[in-house]
Amino acid sequence: MSAVEPGTRLANRFRLEDRVSESAGATLWKAIDEILARPVAVHTFSPEFPRESEVVLAARAASRLHDPRLTQVFDAADEDGTAYVVSEWVTGDSLLDLLEAGPMDPERGAVLVAEAAEALAHAHEAGMCHLNLTPGRLMWTEGGTVKLLGVGVDAAILGLEAESPEDSQRRDAEGLGRLLYAALTGHWPGEDDCGLPPAPLDDGKICTPRQVTAGVPGYLDTIASRALGVKRGAPPLETPAAVAEELAQVPRPVPAPASTVPPSVELRAEAPDTLNIRPVAVPRPQPARPPGLFSRFIVTIVVLLVMAVVGIGAWSLGKSLGTEASPSTSAPTTPGAEPAKTVALTPAGAIGFDPLGDGEERNELAPRAIDGSYGTDWHTESYNDAKFGGLKKGVGLLIDLGRDARLTKVTVDFGDVPGGAAELKLGAEPTPEALTTAASTKEAMGKVSFDLGGSEPSRYLMVWFTELPPYQSRFRGTVLDLEITATEE
Incomplete structure (x- = not known):
């Protein structure tokens, strides 16, 4: 039994x-982060568990x-004899x-497996592996995104170890091959029981996906077979990065996969599949339906308008207070007076913008482009x-600039990969029809300065990619950081 009970509070939070x-x-456990008022997943361990520190x-x-x-x-600690790990709650x-x-x-x-392969390749670059890739660990979330559960943590809980970095790469590449095989056939080409029927055998060898299911494209059959090491005459795929590179040819973006689960079912478990888990009954409310493309776009616009109202109120209050504090400091403009001074602007917020698609473009990364650090970035899909x-x-x-401003110069760092093209758009409203092109570059590489010379008052600024530079075997635009100056009001 666990050493903790429902109602226990960890880290006073x-x-x-x-x-x-x-x-x-x-x-x-399903738990509540009382500070941020959100659900989280928490693993706890009994005193007899042998690998708490690991x-x-x-x-x-x-x-x-x-x-x-x-x-x-989010958190991991061993305090007062209770070890725990707090992570994202995924539904x-x-x-x-x-x-x-x-x-x-x-x-x-x-596409699901391709996303997992890319993410796992990034994990291996940081020295992390999974070693327990099963169909229960790959999620299509209610928000319409892919999530791979348990990187690093699953292996530690299960006591799984790789002999070398090369061995961990090979085992995870094979695990991705199993996931792809399962997606293509509905069968599992592994010895462990993951809830799917085992892959059929032909003369003691696993049948290829095309032997099991009609209509599997030849190139996907080859990729799955190479990742599993069962493709004769073709080199095996021995790293997640190699699997990701091969799956890059899969057409994307695609519509969200249609769920085959009854509407009343919601995934609750985030424990490793091979632990012989004994589920405990949990009340399961009906999951929310993922928002449609138009609805997501409308939500984005509403958020921006709320930001606009708050920003205008804050600016107006600050200006009013400044005027009250020093009523005699403003002087009328006279002929021959010095040119208006320029000041650096700190943006109030940023989002990825995809008005011709689903309304957003890597929104979760957008704050990185305005954080003043060139070590972080926003990038497109x-x-x-x-x-x-x-x-x-x-x-x-x-x-969102936070207020109307006459911009004099915007410097955008696009990174060091040549080949992209971009425009700078300005406007008073965060809508496509309200944003007009103020400047452009046919070489979106390195630091590019757009001299605007004092634009019309604009509340919103957009860096708009019209052509993407190459990224690995595909194409992706990047913004490392921005520097914005405007005339002082």
């Missing part, structure tokens, strides 16, 4: 509510991973759920060609 699953001394160290290492497709770890459909009615559309399933595959005319980073 995380209140345990529902015991979701438990096995071999490891217990998963799990805590692994979780702390995983907390430094920032790929949004990996489960975020949605696992790959296992999506396969309940049989194989997925091949390219939809491949990765596309199959520089012109967005003909699906849209462009995407951008929309910046």
